[in-house]
Amino acid sequence: IEWIERRTGEIHEAVVFVSCLGYSQLIFAYASENMKSRAFLQAHRKMFEFYGGVTKVTVPDCTKTAVSKCHLYDPDLNPGYSEFGKFHQTAIVPARPYRPKDKALVEGAVKLLMRYFRWLYRCHTFTSIAEINVALLQTIDRINNKAHTRFKVSRLQRFEKYEKQALKPLPSTPFESIEWKEAILHPDCTLLVEDNYYSAPHIHRGKALRVRLSEHTVEIFLDNERLATHVRFRGKDGRRFRDPEHYPENAK
Numbered sequence: 001i002e003w004i005e006r007r008t009g010e011i012h013e014a015v016v017f018v019s020c021l022g023y024s025q026l027i028f029a030y031a032s033e034n035m036k037s038r039a040f041l042q043a044h045r046k047m048f049e050f051y052g053g054v055t056k057v058t059v060p061d062c063t064k065t066a067v068s069k070c071h072l073y074d075p076d077l078n079p080g081y082s083e084f085g086k087f088h089q090t091a092i093v094p095a096r097p098y099r100p101k102d103k104a105l106v107e108g109a110v111k112l113l114m115r116y117f118r119w120l121y122r123c124h125t126f127t128s129i130a131e132i133n134v135a136l137l138q139t140i141d142r143i144n145n146k147a148h149t150r151f152k153v154s155r156l157q158r159f160e161k162y163e164k165q166a167l168k169p170l171p172s173t174p175f176e177s178i179e180w181k182e183a184i185l186h187p188d189c190t191l192l193v194e195d196n197y198y199s200a201p202h203i204h205r206g207k208a209l210r211v212r213l214s215e216h217t218v219e220i221f222l223d224n225e226r227l228a229t230h231v232r233f234r235g236k237d238g239r240r241f242r243d244p245e246h247y248p249e250n251a252k
Contacts (some may be wrong), residue, residue: 182208187205189246196239
């Protein structure tokens with residue numbers, strides 16, 4: 001879905017996340033600037049909030065944001081997405097590649113949603129993603145309240161009667177978005193993360209380390225061992241954050 005920035009007239013494209021429950025087929029949709037890890041997890045959180053609970057099983061597409069390595073029966077989930085699933089106590093089972101029946105319901109929901117959306121807003125020009133999300137909410141409300149041709153009742157009625165009580169409760173605190181990156185520890189005992197430098201113990205210089213980025217912290221790991229923790233800096237001006245304990249005696 002395209003939107004135009006009022007100030008510059010520049011045309012942007014929003015990415016739409018669409019979900020569909022398996023029994024009631026209740027549809028949810030949420031637009032973001034992209035579908036990178038942080039936006040992908042935020043869309044999932046919005047989805048669970050919309051449904052008022054957490055599904056026992058979540059079946060995403062086999063996209064790079066969700067799955068680091070696709071496999072027919074045992075795909076490798078991206079670490080941040082895996083943590084999201086554990087936090088919400090939902091089993092994440094990605095749709096298998098070349099098995100279209102695994103995601104047939106949501107594929108149908110995407111077609112239905114976009115057909116309605118394009119017709120309802122065929123003469124409208126969007127100027128922000130927030131405006132698109134309001135329009136999407138109105139569209140799914142219209143679809144979910146319309147009588148289903150096979151069920152003879154609306155998706156919402158079917159959800160309220162049979163499916164809502166089967167959902168797990170939402171966690172009392174929201175999930176903190178997590179990203180994982182890899183970086184080489186430089187000879188000066190720092191590694192580069194998002195244009196800033198963070199130190200780690202000098203004995204690991206030259207090694208590829210894993211970096212866990214949360215909202216407020218940067219944690220550095222070697223395998224499953226945490227080597228260092230720093231306060232996360234949001235700027236991108238090449239600042240260096242050093243812990244004297246990470247350096248050899250002659251460098252302190």
